[in-house]
Amino acid sequence: MVIKNVSLETVCGITSPLPQNNMPEIAFAGKSNVGKSSLINSLVNRKALARTSSQPGKTQTINFYNVNEEMYFVDLPGYGYASVSKEVKEKWGVMIENYLHTSDMLKAVFLLIDIRHEPSANDINMYQWILANGYEPIIIATKLDKIKRSQIQKHVKMIRTGLNVVGGTKILPFSAQTKQGKDEILDLIEEITRS
Numbered sequence: 001m002v003i004k005n006v007s008l009e010t011v012c013g014i015t016s017p018l019p020q021n022n023m024p025e026i027a028f029a030g031k032s033n034v035g036k037s038s039l040i041n042s043l044v045n046r047k048a049l050a051r052t053s054s055q056p057g058k059t060q061t062i063n064f065y066n067v068n069e070e071m072y073f074v075d076l077p078g079y080g081y082a083s084v085s086k087e088v089k090e091k092w093g094v095m096i097e098n099y100l101h102t103s104d105m106l107k108a109v110f111l112l113i114d115i116r117h118e119p120s121a122n123d124i125n126m127y128q129w130i131l132a133n134g135y136e137p138i139i140i141a142t143k144l145d146k147i148k149r150s151q152i153q154k155h156v157k158m159i160r161t162g163l164n165v166v167g168g169t170k171i172l173p174f175s176a177q178t179k180q181g182k183d184e185i186l187d188l189i190e191e192i193t194r195s
């Protein structure tokens with residue numbers, strides 16, 4: 001898939017109604033700092049379209065990026081901020097649940113997991129949540145450049161076991177630094193949105 005143009009079309013906070021889009025949506029979920037903004041920026045060949053965690057004032061919103069007037073990339077708010085209040089965590093849950101429940105155009109949810117670490121309780125919950133809403137989660141194992149080549153299979157297996165994935169679940173290793181895995185992810189997105 002060649003990305004010709006992309007723009008941030010809609011930003012939804014907790015009280016904003018979700019857009020009634022008529023093009024396929026691909027959502028990205030994951031713990032804060034997992035590399036979600038870096039992945040989205042890499043996929044669309046932009047340096048700073050999606051905001052990275054290091055930028056202050058990053059708020060808990062659902063961001064809809066219009067890609068090629070063909071589909072939307074949906075950036076779900078990151079979870080697992082240690083410092084946020086219980087109230088904010090609850091709002092986060094309501095927002096994501098509402099989106100997963102109500103979107104008619106959502107085709108797949110990519111769940112990002114840092115390839116170095118065992119999935120957390122929040123990661124496991126998110127995985128189960130995606131499944132429970134009837135979507136097939138696709139795992140992206142991020143920060144691939146941080147481990148040795150010889151360790152990749154072992155770490156992929158650790159994620160597979162940690163999430164207790166259902167048969168057929170894809171786990172795609174990816175590095176925003178080397179762009180390894182990018183073409184496979186774009187090919188998969190193309191396949192999903194065309195089917």
Ligand code: GDP
Nearest residue numbers: 032033034035036037038052053143175176177
């Ligand atoms: P987000 O909170 O999930 O959007 O995460 P970010 O994309 O902001 O990334 C968090 C931090 O991890 C930043 O310092 C990124 O530069 C770094 N990072 C993200 N992806 C990679 C990667 O593939 N390799 C390496 N080495 N660092 C990464």
